[in-house]
Amino acid sequence: MRVLLIISGGIAAYKSLELIRGLRRHGAQVRPILTKGGAQFVTPLSVSALAQEKVYDDLFSLTDESEIGHIRLARETDLVVVAPATADILAKMANGIADDLATTALLATDRPILVAPAMNSRMWAQASTMRNMELLKANGVMTVGPAHGELAEGEIGIGRMAEPADILAAIEAALGGPLTGVRALVTSGPTHEPIDPVRYIANRSSGKQGHAIAGACARLGAAVTLVSGPSNEADPPGVETVHVETARDMLDACLQALPVDVAICAAAVSDWRPAEAETQKIKKGRRTNATSPNLELVENPDILATLGARENDRPRLVIGFAAETDDVVAYAAAKLASKGCDWILANDVSPHTGTFGGDDNKVHLISRTADAPRIEEWPEASKVEVAARLAERIAETLGSAA
Numbered sequence: 001m002r003v004l005l006i007i008s009g010g011i012a013a014y015k016s017l018e019l020i021r022g023l024r025r026h027g028a029q030v031r032p033i034l035t036k037g038g039a040q041f042v043t044p045l046s047v048s049a050l051a052q053e054k055v056y057d058d059l060f061s062l063t064d065e066s067e068i069g070h071i072r073l074a075r076e077t078d079l080v081v082v083a084p085a086t087a088d089i090l091a092k093m094a095n096g097i098a099d100d101l102a103t104t105a106l107l108a109t110d111r112p113i114l115v116a117p118a119m120n121s122r123m124w125a126q127a128s129t130m131r132n133m134e135l136l137k138a139n140g141v142m143t144v145g146p147a148h149g150e151l152a153e154g155e156i157g158i159g160r161m162a163e164p165a166d167i168l169a170a171i172e173a174a175l176g177g178p179l180t181g182v183r184a185l186v187t188s189g190p191t192h193e194p195i196d197p198v199r200y201i202a203n204r205s206s207g208k209q210g211h212a213i214a215g216a217c218a219r220l221g222a223a224v225t226l227v228s229g230p231s232n233e234a235d236p237p238g239v240e241t242v243h244v245e246t247a248r249d250m251l252d253a254c255l256q257a258l259p260v261d262v263a264i265c266a267a268a269v270s271d272w273r274p275a276e277a278e279t280q281k282i283k284k285g286r287r288t289n290a291t292s293p294n295l296e297l298v299e300n301p302d303i304l305a306t307l308g309a310r311e312n313d314r315p316r317l318v319i320g321f322a323a324e325t326d327d328v329v330a331y332a333a334a335k336l337a338s339k340g341c342d343w344i345l346a347n348d349v350s351p352h353t354g355t356f357g358g359d360d361n362k363v364h365l366i367s368r369t370a371d372a373p374r375i376e377e378w379p380e381a382s383k384v385e386v387a388a389r390l391a392e393r394i395a396e397t398l399g400s401a402a
């Protein structure tokens with residue numbers, strides 16, 4: 001992947017250095033253009049050292065035959081990224097002004113453009129900036145951010161440049177991957193089932209594996225809806241995350257997300273919930289005859305089985321997890337049939353494995369075939385690596401079924 005990265009003049013330019021590192025780590029070739037303003041915030045030396053490329057900054061030095069011309073610079077790329085994109089450069093882009101190398105390249109390019117606006121929140125909210133953004137979007141320019149948060153002047157508001165990881169995800173999505181055009185639904189985290197307004201039933205799921213799967217699918221180009229129970233994991237970049245508490249809310253959010261091509265149920269949904277959640281906090285010792293409360297439990301809906309049994313909008317691929325502490329593979333194989341799913345990722349969650357809440361996972365992939373289920377052992381790997389492998393596998397399977 002080749003990226004022409006235009007760094008314009010904003011304090012967020014320092015984050016573009018990290019973006020260059022991220023792009024390089026992904027094997028991208030980065031050609032940087034630094035505007036005059038950009039060079040006030042980061043030096044050409046640091047940009048070129050990280051990009052391992054010459055920094056282009058002068059329109060007129062490019063006219064020399066020995067130099068690469070600005071038209072070639074604008075076109076020998078898969079994507080043009082403007083990060084940070086100031087109000088000024090956005091205004092010029094919206095109006096076709098080309099008065100330096102960056103804006104000339106932007107006018108000359110026939111490649112997709114992604115902008116990461118960064119400015120003070122008042123500048124962002126100005127009618128002129130909003131109008132320019134509308135024009136740019138109507139012209140097919142893609143945007144990422146800006147985010148809400150602390151701004152350089154100490155104010156809080158909308159205007160922060162998107163984080164490098166988010167820009168990277170937007171770049172990958174813009175360039176498309178093997179899951180481009182695929183809609184994916186992922187469930188993640190535990191559910192909380194209220195006993196009363198302050199107490200609930202939950203489990204030890206961290207959401208790490210499910211969130212990593214949502215992120216991995218988005219990186220390959222899928223449009224992902226992540227339905228997450230309460231988790232400390234950050235919303236993955238480039239993913240639409242819906243936050244829920246209970247199993248019933250999770251089911252509603254999943255049904256809302258249909259139709260999808262693939263559903264991956266990684267949530268540790270509570271199997272039961274209290275039959276009746278008290279509306280007031282249950283007080284110790286104040287109950288009639290002062291006995292401990294008896295929790296009557298009722299079964300929660302099974303989201304995976306519900307998705308697997310949909311008649312008209314069943315996802316083409318329904319994938320579940322089986323977290324067991326013994327006879328992992330045998331239980332998982334049985335679950336394929338009982339849950340009506342296509343694949344089960346079986347993992348051992350015995351306390352000694354550290355899987356719950358840990359960063360690593362050891363899984364078996366069990367898939368349904370015409371004969372006996374096929375069992376594949378994956379090497380122990382980080383949850384992020386397991387997610388990437390699963391996303392690749394989904395891409396191969398959906399691609400070959402298309």
Ligand code: C5P
Nearest residue numbers: 265266267269301302303304320321322
């Ligand atoms: O039955 P068990 O909880 O072991 O099944 C695990 C699989 O089923 C996981 O994929 C989990 O996300 C899914 N599941 C669900 N809804 C439930 C219970 C489990 O989607 N109520």
